[in-house]
Amino acid sequence: MMTRLSVVLPAKNEAAAVGATVARLRALLPEAEVVVVNDGSSDATAVVATEAGARVVSHPYSKGNGAAIKTGARAAGGDVIVFMDADGQHDPADIPRLLALIEAGHDLVVGARQKGSQASVGRGLANGFYNRLASWMTGHRVEDLTSGFRAVRADKFREFLYLLPNGFSYPTTSTMAFFRAGYSVAYVPIHAARRIGQSHIRLLRDGTRFLLIIFKIGTLFSPLKIFAPIALVLFSLASFWYGWTWVHTGRFTNMSALLYTGSVMVFLMGLISEQITALMYRGRD
Incomplete structure (x- = not known):
């Protein structure tokens, strides 16, 4: 002991x-x-x-x-x-x-x-x-x-x-x-x-507390590993919808614009969260 x-x-x-x-x-x-x-x-x-x-x-x-x-x-x-x-x-x-x-x-x-x-x-x-x-x-x-x-x-x-x-x-x-x-x-x-x-x-x-644990895991270690996949999914959905509407209607829709904007915003939030996490641990040192 x-x-x-x-x-x-x-x-x-x-x-x-x-x-x-x-x-x-x-x-x-x-x-x-x-x-x-x-x-x-x-x-x-x-x-x-x-x-x-x-x-x-x-x-x-x-x-x-x-x-x-x-x-x-x-x-x-x-x-x-x-x-x-x-x-x-x-x-x-x-x-x-x-x-x-x-x-x-x-x-x-x-x-x-x-x-x-x-x-x-x-x-x-x-x-x-x-x-x-x-x-x-x-x-x-x-x-x-x-x-x-x-x-x-x-x-x-x-x-x-x-x-x-x-x-x-x-x-x-x-x-x-x-x-x-x-x-x-x-x-x-x-x-x-x-x-x-x-x-x-x-x-x-x-129940809500256990759900929040999932996000806390990411924000305490590497937020970008949580935000980046979400941003990628949104970007993929936007591209798919843009391709489908272009083939069938020949135009770029508001939904595609919304999904593209959302993917960029989520990715930027991940970058900011990553920097905040780094500063938090740097303060400890």
Whole structure:
């Protein structure tokens, strides 16, 4: 184990599971600092976590999973931080496997959930799509983009706190930020158990959020890889429509002009977004 290790658990109304999770961490990693971020819970989460041996940092009201992660990262005193769920999904026994790759020189190690670990078929399909999209964007195989079980070098993770959203998509944002910055990312296969208690994710409420993740993947790494294909499709449609109308009516239509204009605008938006992304990371340096 690293000389200084912190384990951060964001928790909202997890009184049923957080005590057992903290107890296992204290037994397996007695030298590690365990920080539970109580995100405005209405139950006894803070009390149970404290009694189990964790240091509890509480939000006065619920700010979101990502906000809890940022609070935990700021409060943690370790050189390496392990983030994991407090609901019993992640096995503390897997932590040494993540730390072994950190010690081998990686900056971020993600616990990649294997088949049968997804909460639902729909979510598994969505995560598979995100993984393939992120792999295409980065040019590296991304095995689990949205896993919240990960070990990071604390100083490098804190560089990107300003990028992290307050909601649930912090794993996506942090992974793509590490790739963009040229840091080393690795994966360790894990099995996630069924959570204890009710999930805070709702399909209808969070459907738009998952859709926005797709665009966030692009804007955090290389926006032009998202905008350029869209511009090409619009340009191709414009050319096809122009050819069809010229053959049948002998004229250039307003629809062709609209599609050509749209393709140019989308491409220029991609170029501008690419420059903004470059400046964002240059500011970090």
